[in-house]
Amino acid sequence: MKKEVTIVDVARHAGVSITTVSHALSGNRRVAEDTRARIERSIRELDYRPNPFARGLRTERSHMVALIIPDITNPYYPTLARGMQEALLSEGYQMFVCSTDGQGERERTFLDDALQRRVDGVALAAFATRARSLAPVLRADIPVVSIGTTIQHSKVDCVRTDDVAGSRDATNYLIQKGYDPIGMIGGPAGTSPSDHRLEGHRAALGAAGIRFDPRLLAIGDFTRSGGAKAMQELLGRKQRPRAVFCANDLMAIGAMDAVRSAGLRLPTDVALMGYDDIEAAGLVTPALTTVLNPADEMGHECAGVLLERMSQENHPARREVVIPHRLIPRDSA
Amino acid sequence: MKKEVTIVDVARHAGVSITTVSHALSGNRRVAEDTRARIERSIRELDYRPNPFARGLRTERSHMVALIIPDITNPYYPTLARGMQEALLSEGYQMFVCSTDGQGERERTFLDDALQRRVDGVALAAFATRARSLAPVLRADIPVVSIGTTIQHSKVDCVRTDDVAGSRDATNYLIQKGYDPIGMIGGPAGTSPSDHRLEGHRAALGAAGIRFDPRLLAIGDFTRSGGAKAMQELLGRKQRPRAVFCANDLMAIGAMDAVRSAGLRLPTDVALMGYDDIEAAGLVTPALTTVLNPADEMGHECAGVLLERMSQENHPARREVVIPHRLIPRDSA
DNA sequence: ATGAAAGCGCTAACAA
DNA sequence: TTGTTAGCGCTTTCAT
Numbered sequence: 113m114k115k116e117v118t119i120v121d122v123a124r125h126a127g128v129s130i131t132t133v134s135h136a137l138s139g140n141r142r143v144a145e146d147t148r149a150r151i152e153r154s155i156r157e158l159d160y161r162p163n164p165f166a167r168g169l170r171t172e173r174s175h176m177v178a179l180i181i182p183d184i185t186n187p188y189y190p191t192l193a194r195g196m197q198e199a200l201l202s203e204g205y206q207m208f209v210c211s212t213d214g215q216g217e218r219e220r221t222f223l224d225d226a227l228q229r230r231v232d233g234v235a236l237a238a239f240a241t242r243a244r245s246l247a248p249v250l251r252a253d254i255p256v257v258s259i260g261t262t263i264q265h266s267k268v269d270c271v272r273t274d275d276v277a278g279s280r281d282a283t284n285y286l287i288q289k290g291y292d293p294i295g296m297i298g299g300p301a302g303t304s305p306s307d308h309r310l311e312g313h314r315a316a317l318g319a320a321g322i323r324f325d326p327r328l329l330a331i332g333d334f335t336r337s338g339g340a341k342a343m344q345e346l347l348g349r350k351q352r353p354r355a356v357f358c359a360n361d362l363m364a365i366g367a368m369d370a371v372r373s374a375g376l377r378l379p380t381d382v383a384l385m386g387y388d389d390i391e392a393a394g395l396v397t398p399a400l401t402t403v404l405n406p407a408d409e410m411g412h413e414c415a416g417v418l419l420e421r422m423s424q425e426n427h428p429a430r431r432e433v434v435i436p437h438r439l440i441p442r443d444s445a
Numbered sequence: 446m447k448k449e450v451t452i453v454d455v456a457r458h459a460g461v462s463i464t465t466v467s468h469a470l471s472g473n474r475r476v477a478e479d480t481r482a483r484i485e486r487s488i489r490e491l492d493y494r495p496n497p498f499a500r501g502l503r504t505e506r507s508h509m510v511a512l513i514i515p516d517i518t519n520p521y522y523p524t525l526a527r528g529m530q531e532a533l534l535s536e537g538y539q540m541f542v543c544s545t546d547g548q549g550e551r552e553r554t555f556l557d558d559a560l561q562r563r564v565d566g567v568a569l570a571a572f573a574t575r576a577r578s579l580a581p582v583l584r585a586d587i588p589v590v591s592i593g594t595t596i597q598h599s600k601v602d603c604v605r606t607d608d609v610a611g612s613r614d615a616t617n618y619l620i621q622k623g624y625d626p627i628g629m630i631g632g633p634a635g636t637s638p639s640d641h642r643l644e645g646h647r648a649a650l651g652a653a654g655i656r657f658d659p660r661l662l663a664i665g666d667f668t669r670s671g672g673a674k675a676m677q678e679l680l681g682r683k684q685r686p687r688a689v690f691c692a693n694d695l696m697a698i699g700a701m702d703a704v705r706s707a708g709l710r711l712p713t714d715v716a717l718m719g720y721d722d723i724e725a726a727g728l729v730t731p732a733l734t735t736v737l738n739p740a741d742e743m744g745h746e747c748a749g750v751l752l753e754r755m756s757q758e759n760h761p762a763r764r765e766v767v768i769p770h771r772l773i774p775r776d777s778a
Numbered sequence: 779a780t781g782a783a784a785g786c787g788c789t790a791a792c793a794a
Numbered sequence: 795t796t797g798t799t800a801g802c803g804c805t806t807t808c809a810t
Contacts (some may be wrong), residue, residue, distance in 0.1 A: 116505075118803055129781045134805060144779060147531075159581070161561045166803030167543035169786045172449075176541075184527050185724070190517045194544055206562065208509075208541040211527055228494045229539065248492070336724075365728060391518070391669075395698060397730035451787055462797045466787060477795060499787035502802045624784095 117160045125154040137162065153325065168230065175205050177233040178226035180219060183335070184211035186362055187390040188407050189237070192259070195411025196235065203419055205232070212238070220245045227252060233418040235259055255421035257414050258302060261304035262432065269421070271413045271429045275305055278403045278437040279312025279357065280319075282385050285401070285439060286355045287320045291383055294351030295328035297342040297363050309359045309387065328353050332363045339366025347374050348380075354383065355445060361386035361393045364400055364444075383445035398443035409435055450493045454517065469496065496773040501563065510566040510751055511559035513552060516668070517544035519695055520723040521740050522570070525592070528744025531566065536752055538565070543629050545571070547666065553578045556678070560597040568592055588754035590747050594637035595765065601753070602764045604746045608638055611736045611770040612645030613652075615718050618772060619688045620653050624716055628661035628686030630675040631697050637721060642692045642720065661686050665696045672699025680707050680715075687716065688778060694719035694726045697733055697777070716778035731776035744766055 123130040128147060135141045138150045143151070153162070168174050172273055179196060181189040189211075197207050210222035219238055226234055234249055236432045237259035249256055250267055257269045286294050296313050298304045299306030330345045332338035339358060346353055347370065358364035364386030378384065378398050386393055386402035393400040413433050420428065455461040461480060468474045469484045476484070487493070501507050512529060514522040520582055522544075530540050543555035552571055560581055570592035582589055583600055590602045599614055619627050629646050632639030647657045663678045665671035672691060679686055680703065691697035697719030704715045711717065711731050719726055719735035726733040746766050753761065 116803090120803080130804080131781055131783095131806085132779085138805080140806085142779070147779080148545045162793090163502070163803050164562055165498045165501035167805080169496070169502055169788085169803080170805045172786085174498075185520070186525075187518070190520075190523045193542075195547070197542075197544070206541050206558065209526075209530075209537050211530070213527070225539065229497055236790090351501060392725055392728055394726050395725055434681050447788090453787080464790085464796085464799095465789080468796090471789080475795070480795080496787050499802090500789080502787080502804085503789045505802085626798055 116163070118163065120156045121158055122151065122160050125158060158258045161203055172230065173232055174230045176229065176231045177207050177235065177422075178210060178222065178229075178231045179207055179235045179237075179414075180210045180212065180222050180226075180235045181214055182214065184209065184213075185310070186334070186360075187358075187392060188388050188405070191390075192237070192411040192414075192427045195408035195415050196415045197411070199412045199415030202422040205419070205422075208437055214335075223249055227254070232422050233257070235418060237261075245414045248313065255418055257417045259410060259414060266430055267427075269417045269433075271410055271417060271433045271435065273410075273435050273437045275308035277311040278361075278387065278404035278405070279309040281312075281437070281439050282357050282387065282403050283313045283316035284320075285441070286357060286385060286445060287316065287322070287445065289355070289383070291355035291445070293325065293328055293351060293353050294322070295330070295346055295356045297330050297332050297339055297346070297356055297358040297367060299334050299359045300331060306359055308430065313357055325351070327351060332359070332366070334360050334363060336362050336366035336369070338368040339363025341366075343367035343370035344374070347371070347376075352364040352382075354384070355379075357385045357387075357396065359387055361388045361390045361400060361402055364402070365392060365396055368400075368444075373411060379444050385445045389440050393440075394442070396444075401442045401445040402440050404440050406437075431432070449496070450491045451496070454491055454492070455484065455487045455492070455493050456762075458491060459484045460484075469589045492632040505563070507563045509562065509564045510538055510540050510568065510626065510755075511543060511555065511562075511564045512540055512568045512570075512747075513543045513545065513555050514570045515545055515547065517542065517546075519667070519693075519720050520725060521693075521738070524723075524740035525570070525744040525747075528741035529748045530744070532745045532748030533752070538748075538752070538755075547668075556582055560587070565755045566590070568747045568751060588751055590750045592743060592747060599763055600760075602750045602766075604735070604750060604766045605767065606738050606743075606745055606768050606770045608641035609648065611720065611724050611738070612642040612692075613649040614645075614772050615690050615720065615736050616646045616649035617653075618774070619690060619718060619778060620649065620655070622688070622716070622778060624688030626658065626661055626686050627655070627682060627688045628663070628679055630665050630672055630679070630689055630691040630700060632667050632692045633664060639692055646690055658684070660684060665692070665699070667693050667696060669695045669699035669702070672696025673703040674699075676700035676703035677707070680704070680709075685715075688712075688718070689715065690718045690720075692720055694721045694723045694733060694735055697735070698725060698729055701729060701733075701777075712777050718778045722773050726773075727775070729777075734778040735773050737771040737773050739768055739770075743747055 119130045123133045136143045136148050212218040235257045245372040260272045262270045298310045317324050330342035355411045386400045389402045389404040393402050451461045456466045469476045471479050471672045545551040567591050591607045595603050630642045663675035665675040719733045722735045722737040726735050
């Protein structure tokens with residue numbers, strides 16, 4: 113294990129002080145052209161890489177952000193992660209991804225770990241999180257962007273789609289197609305995307321003069337198997353829905369499984385809609401009619417919002433970015 | 446922005462020296478039971494979190510590892526990433542994921558970034574990488590584990606499945622089912638998984654006394670659209686294959702697309718096999734017959750191998766872990 | 779346009 | 795069993 117090259121080595125090699133090397137690197141003050149050239153040559157020749165620990169110790173910045181998501185095997189999130197990382201990389205930030213995999217307490221664990229590692233920002237796509245578990249992060253003045261959910265706190269930015277409108281559109285689509293009755297598979301109550309998607313669903317029914325019937329609603333956990341179970345439930349009830357709007361694609365795909373195992377046909381016996389437009393939505397048969405929730409763009413926006421906050425001392429006003437959704441008609445409804 | 450709590454604050458609050466606090470934290474030397482209790486109480490009361498920069502500056506360890514993968518939207522990799530992170534977290538390591546998205550030069554960029562950030566280990570699932578671009582990492586004595594590919598270097602561990610045997614099994618399965626002729630969609634030549642999967646394919650044909658016909662081979666890039674294009678090519682050739690073994694599931698799914706757009710039926714006109722058993726393999730219609738390449742377990746093993754190397758000073762012998770594969774018969778062949 | 783030097787918060791060698 | 799202290803490699807204030 114040979115010794116690491118430090119700024120001292122570079123300074124000596126270039127015949128300047130370490131101060132000058134530091135400034136040549138950071139651009140924080142003017143350095144004569146030829147001096148800078150000499151320094152750059154030394155850096156190259158010695159293969160010098162500034163030590164991030166020493167740097168961080170002084171500056172209290174890690175150039176790291178944490179992305180906390182509920183389920184990395186839900187293809188929506190890798191796409192989001194990629195969009196976000198793309199934008200961060202170009203500004204010299206790295207990102208680490210924490211998947212809580214449905215374990216609520218892991219969200220706090222991850223938040224804690226992020227704090228401990230002195231991340232410069234946090235993006236949170238969380239179901240279980242209340243503002244309370246964010247308290248330590250906010251106290252540390254670390255920028256937070258909430259994905260998909262508005263968090264009521266003056267310092268938490270938000271990037272989301274209009275879930276209410278998206279679900280209204282979806283349900284309207286089913287209404288216009290003439291399906292009756294129309295059911296829904298929602299997410300756990302109290303999590304914001306669930307609540308909003310249910311709200312939009314009810315709004316559309318209401319506007320069409322249809323009474324919302326709680327017996328046509330089942331609850332899943334946003335996974336495929338959760339969707340299957342919820343669909344089984346619906347199929348077992350007295351009044352079986354003719355069409356079902358599912359709060360995400362994964363549950364819709366699970367619902368397909370259940371419809372098939374019940375010996376029913378899609379979409380002849382039961383029509384189905386999802387939400388997100390993950391890639392699998394186009395792969396399944398029949399291809400899933402769904403609402404596009406542009407993961408890639410969401411990721412980009414999250415990065416943008418965080419970068420803005422991380423770059424300046426003066427705190428800009430709270431931002432709430434709403435990304436447009438779009439209905440994607442396919443074969444399942 | 447209030448001042449951070451440091452080890453000095455803890456020491457003062459507990460009425461001991463910072464040395465003792467440090468040792469209470471690291472366990473590197475005995476601390477009297479009541480002293481330790483007092484320190485722990487102070488830590489809790491002050492909400493102290495050791496500064497990783499200061500720590501890293503002294504210890505030269507970041508407790509970070511980098512995972513470099515070719516394509517995060519290929520569902521195989523998120524699963525692998527999760528398996529790996531799971532195992533790392535329990536040992537106090539974090540991981541950041543770099544998806545090169547088919548851009549060969551980004552592999553080097555990421556490697557460089559990892560180096561700069563002083564990661565303690567690197568897991569590399571790379572196509573484009575030659576030992577040469579690993580040189581700086583190896584020079585820095587950073588443990589590297591190669592995923593899926595044996596890299597000829599005494600210090601690079603490897604975790605992989607037996608791709609040759611897996612593809613042999615797959616092709617044998619097609620032979621036994623009586624399909625004839627049997628084609629293949631491979632990956633770019635020169636990348637190890639491609640080469641091995643092709644090798645196994647040819648071995649199976651050879652053992653069955655079937656001559657390998659290069660006109661039954663097309664090359665894709667491991668993506669869905671690449672698979673579709675390759676399949677189109679095969680369908681356009683004079684001798685159309687009756688069954689096609691694809692080097693991964695994503696390409697097999699793409700091949701399905703192509704078969705359908707050509708107006709042919711699956712598996713009646715063309716049978717298809719994949720490799721990996723990603724979740725989508727069970728979702729498509731007909732469900733894809735494939736070879737299980739256990740991503741989760743691979744991730745765990747990678748973490749294990751890295752942790753072992755990172756934990757000890759004495760360098761254990763090079764390790765090559767081979768994870769068993771398994772054929773998953775479904776409906777596409 | 780450049781340097782000298784303080785100090786960020788920790789670990790570990792040395793001392794008691 | 796505990797404490798004193800010298801750095802780790804950098805940024806930045808204050809000088810020149």
